[in-house]
Amino acid sequence: MGICLKDRLKQSIMLGDGAMGTMLNEGMKEATCPEAINMTNEKLVEHIHQQYVKAGSHMIQTNSFGGSRLKLDSYGLGDQVAAFNVKAASIARKVAGDKVLVAGNIGPTGKLMEPMGTLTFEEAVSTFHEQAKALVEGGCDLFLIETMADLQEAKAAVIGARMAANLPVICTMTFDIQERTLAGADPETVVTVLEAMEVDVVGANCGVGPDLMISIIKRMRQVSDVPLMAQANAGLPRLEESNTIYDMTPERMGTYVSSLINAGASVLGGCCGTTPEHIKIFSKELETLRPNQPKPVLFSKLAGKDQTVYIGCGYRTPMIGENINPTSRKNLADAFRTLNPKLAVEEAKAQIEAGASIIDINTGASGVDQEAMMPLAIQAVQKAIRAPISIDSSDPKVIEAGLKAVQGKPLLNSTTAKPETLEQMVKLAKKYGASLLCLTLDSKGIPESAEERFNIAETMVNYAIQNGMNIRDVYVDPLTLTAGAQQSLVMESIKALQLIKERLGVKTVLGVSNISHGLPKRSGLTASFLAMALGAGLDMPIINPKEPLFQLMISGSDVLTGKDHNAKRYLEENNLSGSEGVNNHQEIASEKEKSKNPSVDLREKIINGETDEIESIIDVFLKNGNSSLDIINEMITPALEEVGAKYEEGEFFLPQLLMAAEAAQKSFVFLKEKLPQNESQQIGTVVMATVQGDIHDIGKNIVSVMLENHGFRVIDLGKDIDADLIVKTALEEKADIIGLSALMTTTMQQMAVVAEKVKNKGMNVSLLVGGAVLTEDYAKSIGAQYAIDAVQAVKKAKQMLKS
Numbered sequence: 001m002g003i004c005l006k007d008r009l010k011q012s013i014m015l016g017d018g019a020m021g022t023m024l025n026e027g028m029k030e031a032t033c034p035e036a037i038n039m040t041n042e043k044l045v046e047h048i049h050q051q052y053v054k055a056g057s058h059m060i061q062t063n064s065f066g067g068s069r070l071k072l073d074s075y076g077l078g079d080q081v082a083a084f085n086v087k088a089a090s091i092a093r094k095v096a097g098d099k100v101l102v103a104g105n106i107g108p109t110g111k112l113m114e115p116m117g118t119l120t121f122e123e124a125v126s127t128f129h130e131q132a133k134a135l136v137e138g139g140c141d142l143f144l145i146e147t148m149a150d151l152q153e154a155k156a157a158v159i160g161a162r163m164a165a166n167l168p169v170i171c172t173m174t175f176d177i178q179e180r181t182l183a184g185a186d187p188e189t190v191v192t193v194l195e196a197m198e199v200d201v202v203g204a205n206c207g208v209g210p211d212l213m214i215s216i217i218k219r220m221r222q223v224s225d226v227p228l229m230a231q232a233n234a235g236l237p238r239l240e241e242s243n244t245i246y247d248m249t250p251e252r253m254g255t256y257v258s259s260l261i262n263a264g265a266s267v268l269g270g271c272c273g274t275t276p277e278h279i280k281i282f283s284k285e286l287e288t289l290r291p292n293q294p295k296p297v298l299f300s301k302l303a304g305k306d307q308t309v310y311i312g313c314g315y316r317t318p319m320i321g322e323n324i325n326p327t328s329r330k331n332l333a334d335a336f337r338t339l340n341p342k343l344a345v346e347e348a349k350a351q352i353e354a355g356a357s358i359i360d361i362n363t364g365a366s367g368v369d370q371e372a373m374m375p376l377a378i379q380a381v382q383k384a385i386r387a388p389i390s391i392d393s394s395d396p397k398v399i400e401a402g403l404k405a406v407q408g409k410p411l412l413n414s415t416t417a418k419p420e421t422l423e424q425m426v427k428l429a430k431k432y433g434a435s436l437l438c439l440t441l442d443s444k445g446i447p448e449s450a451e452e453r454f455n456i457a458e459t460m461v462n463y464a465i466q467n468g469m470n471i472r473d474v475y476v477d478p479l480t481l482t483a484g485a486q487q488s489l490v491m492e493s494i495k496a497l498q499l500i501k502e503r504l505g506v507k508t509v510l511g512v513s514n515i516s517h518g519l520p521k522r523s524g525l526t527a528s529f530l531a532m533a534l535g536a537g538l539d540m541p542i543i544n545p546k547e548p549l550f551q552l553m554i555s556g557s558d559v560l561t562g563k564d565h566n567a568k569r570y571l572e573e574n575n576l577s578g579s580e581g582v583n584n585h586q587e588i589a590s591e592k593e594k595s596k597n598p599s600v601d602l603r604e605k606i607i608n609g610e611t612d613e614i615e616s617i618i619d620v621f622l623k624n625g626n627s628s629l630d631i632i633n634e635m636i637t638p639a640l641e642e643v644g645a646k647y648e649e650g651e652f653f654l655p656q657l658l659m660a661a662e663a664a665q666k667s668f669v670f671l672k673e674k675l676p677q678n679e680s681q682q683i684g685t686v687v688m689a690t691v692q693g694d695i696h697d698i699g700k701n702i703v704s705v706m707l708e709n710h711g712f713r714v715i716d717l718g719k720d721i722d723a724d725l726i727v728k729t730a731l732e733e734k735a736d737i738i739g740l741s742a743l744m745t746t747t748m749q750q751m752a753v754v755a756e757k758v759k760n761k762g763m764n765v766s767l768l769v770g771g772a773v774l775t776e777d778y779a780k781s782i783g784a785q786y787a788i789d790a791v792q793a794v795k796k797a798k799q800m801l802k803s
Helices: 005-011 020-027 034-040 042-055 069-073 078-096 121-138 149-166 188-197 210-223 250-254 259-264 276-286 329-339 344-355 372-386 396-405 420-430 450-468 487-504 522-535 549-560 565-573 585-593 598-607 614-623 627-650 654-672 700-711 723-732 749-760 776-781 788-801
Strands: 059-061 101-106 142-148 170-171 201-205 228-232 237-240 243-246 267-270 300-303 308-311 322-325 358-362 389-392 411-415 435-439 474-477 505-510 540-542 684-690 710-717 739-741 764-771
Touching: 005 210, 020 034, 020 042, 020 243, 020 411, 034 042, 034 078, 034 684, 042 059, 042 078, 042 142, 042 276, 042 420, 059 078, 069 078, 069 121, 069 300, 078 101, 078 121, 101 121, 101 149, 121 149, 121 396, 142 149, 188 210, 188 308, 210 259, 210 411, 228 259, 237 250, 237 788, 243 487, 243 540, 250 276, 259 267, 259 276, 259 739, 267 276, 300 788, 322 344, 322 776, 329 344, 344 358, 344 522, 344 627, 372 389, 372 396, 389 396, 396 420, 420 435, 420 710, 435 450, 450 474, 450 487, 487 505, 487 522, 522 549, 540 549, 540 700, 549 565, 598 614, 598 627, 598 654, 614 627, 614 654, 627 654, 627 788, 654 700, 684 700, 684 723, 700 739, 700 764, 700 788, 723 739, 723 749, 739 749, 739 788, 749 764, 764 788
Parallel strands: 059 101, 101 142, 142 170, 170 201, 201 228, 228 267, 322 358, 322 540, 358 389, 389 411, 411 435, 435 474, 474 505, 505 540, 684 710, 684 739, 739 764
Antiparallel strands: 237 243, 300 308
16 A cells, blocks of 8 residues: 555544554453464454454554564564564454555564663664564555664664665654653654654654653654654553553543644554553544644754754754864874774763763774774763764765764764765665765865855755755855965855855854964964854854853854843853853863862762773772772762662663663672672672563663662572562572562563462562552552662662661
8 A cells, every 4th residue: 555654644633543462461361472362363463453443543553563583582482573473464454454554563672772782783673674574575554663762773673664665654752751761862852863764753652641642742843843643551550350450541531632633743543551442532532633734843953862952043053072083183093093982982071061062073093993983982972971973984884884873863974075975975864864964075176166165065955855855954064274275265165154054045064173273373263263154154163162262152153143042041151250251161170170089080980881990990999998898888889879869850861870880880890809708798689580471671680780789689580480480589599679570461460479479488578569560559559669760679679678
């Protein structure tokens, strides 16, 4: 069925279906692999599809949410990927006929992506491609990638699906009550990244009910004009007499439909707990509603792993930090030759502290293996900062290596007008969802006149747009020549910039510092040229942000051009008690260095998730007579507690939590060798397990890591663990706490089984439970403590030991 989804959604609202899992649970009371039911009970799956079509669904999803090889491997069914997914799509196709669309449903792998976990980008792409191919073979009309918690995994899924077939793609992410994904991305960042990958419909599903979903959709709509989808849960589940009940009745949930449409959704469906009755109510509510046409978005965007930078009228002028460039920095070049990203990380952090909004990474120097170094540098830098990345290379192979590693929406710096290079770079930008920086440079070099540079820019911009790029994602750099060598051409760069802004309507970038190369007192000359460029309409300078004069020049320009209304930011950032109003980042940094001591240094290393030099810092303490337990109790544990507090306050997210845990773990491993036999860092024993019938263990694994790093001895039994084995292990290991995880309503009941066995044996052990489907009330009903996340799990575990 050939469709243009975006055109269809301009005319009418599309209604999807509700939860497949909820309906399967009603038909299959025992926990089993949902995708295997396609083979063992085809009639049940067919009947569920029929109910949704009868209720008014315009689109139904295949029963293949966990149909990737990595998910099926958990059931020992990894060799059935093709069979299960083909069957899932063919069942849906049979019911849908030619009037209802079939969405090939693709869920997450259940593995953490690098650098948080071990799943590589290439492995993820291959996994999703295999599943998508089978769904196409079975007859799906489009792909619906959903419940993604990590944007990097979502990007891999989109690429894998597109490799299988040129079909429309819908991609929805899961948000928590703080309106962040598990990896910390906000709605604005999610829609920025996915629309750049030309996803046809972006949205949110699962995680929250329709009330919070309205806010999430509204935030996406404010920064994007791409069609949006909302699939909310029917509230939170609770267990009543072994039955899972959701708070939101069809009638109550139906009252939110018009608000979701008004917020910006043009595709509506339901997630956990929603049934054909919900969809029937939705269909009735939609009868008089039409999609709201979004206002065109005129500004441009770049995104880091969890935050977005806006470029254009009304937004502050962003600086691209230029300092990660080994061309004239021997120490950086030497580090890159040995594939060491440490100096790049330090430089990135310093530039962000000085006011940079975007970090440019260039690994080009003789003897550097750039295809290996670029992704290493990007991953290391993005562990330390949240800002977007500019991948700086003219080699498409190096660019692609960087694109596979980068999180968010980067800038590709840069391409030239050479046809083969331009073609490759446009394809890479489209495939991976990046913006493209075009240099006014062709095979003859840099033209002298502004008009000639404009002509090159026009050719490149037209090519990019004709090949599917959005004009908002195309930037032009008219190039800066040195005043010392080509003084007569300085103003041609400014004139070219003006022509490009006026005639092409693209955003502009300029490497400003080159203007003063080879001349004395460079900062003054560079600042003068920067002011001229800003006056001509420059959107983003590439510059050294650690020079206070440049920062002052840019903030002043924003006041004068009206970007900084009432000079609010200018007044906040420029303290009159400082040196003539110049902000004093460098002085502050210097004072910080003076006040540093090894104790502060160790804590900062752990808080920032930096593993380098930790052993040598600890060794200084040990040589000074500090005991291992003193170091743990007075430095490492307080650092972890601070990280936990930042996580709870929304300042840190899962990546920072795991990086801090990694740094703490390295400290513990080193200290363990130094601990006298009568000293112990373990404060209690916890047996951890995902209950029988449940194969989800990401959350449990994170909790285990955090408990270990807070001094607990953790015995992790894994996933799908029988209640008898959990109880037996707890007895043998003299456990203080049993930690249980469940992510499905059918398996959460196994927690009650464990609780009953503990009670019957008269064990003096506490129960700690967690998982997406759990609530505080359910935990209390089985005599357990409930933890919503890993940080709270540590707090609860410590409280349980004291009680």
